[in-house]
Amino acid sequence: MTEIRRLRRAQEEDKDFIWGILQQAIAKRREEGSEQWQDGYPNPDVVANDIEKKYAYVCVDEHDDILGYVALIFDKEPAYEQIEGHWLSDSAYAGIHRLAVNREPYVKGIATWIMQAVEPICKDLGYYSIRVDTNFDNAGMLRVFEKLGYVYCGEVYFRGAARRAFEKVLAR
Template sequence: MAELRRLRHAVAEEQDTIWTILQQAIQKRKEEGSEQWQDGYPNPEVIANDIEKNYAYVCVDEDDVILGYVALIFDIEPAYENIEGHWLTERPYAGIHRLAVNQEPYVKGIATWMMKAVEPICKELGYYSIKVDTNFDNIGMLRVFEKLDYVYCGEVYFRGAARKAFEKRLD
């Protein structure tokens, strides 16, 4: 039987748990030899801001255990305005940032599940495009983007570093 899970807004009381999950992701990126998230970002203040602005979502199981975290943002991402390449669309979009999966308990496929789960939320709010980016060496996220038919659009820059940028049309 498939495990029941859902995506819902995070609440302030979950900030410490979310930070623990992000710390696991930061450590995993370091162990994989990546520079991504090794510069003090993200941090607890970023999570608090995500929760305050209603960007913060958690994937929970049937016991409300948090399996993953993602920020789903419907505001313009300034870095996306200066892409070296071309987006598929020029319309309003949802941006996905700070996706991280709990390693304790680790449930295979949660990142993919969360990326799929945001799609109906976006459509319901009238956003038919999702834009994302990741480090060149984040093989796990690159595989998720490929699996879910995200299209490589070029490079964007965050804190001086180039990132691969992707978009998926939802219509």
């Protein structure tokens, strides 16, 4: 039996559940010994802002249970303007931030599914480039980027810390 998943815009009533998923991700990064997301970011205000600005998307199953969260942003990311390296394109881009997967219950492959599901949204809005970054020690996300054809472009800095930056140019 094939599982039915869809990506939908997050609503105000999803806010607490999304924050719970992000707290799971924060705890997981801490357990893995990472400094990523251990400085008070992200937080409930970030989630509220994502929802208000319509950046927030949730991956849901056939029962509308939330399996994962992502912020899909079409505004320029200031940190991406100062890359130590080179982006693949100079065109307008979508930025992916705060991708987190519900661990209760954990469904394998949700992060990959979300990364694939944002591509048609980007194309429909006329964005043929997706940029994303992660911590050097986030092995799970680094594997997803590699599997989906994202190209390492260099380093960007968030809150004083270097992050690995990737881009994928989508076919028109």
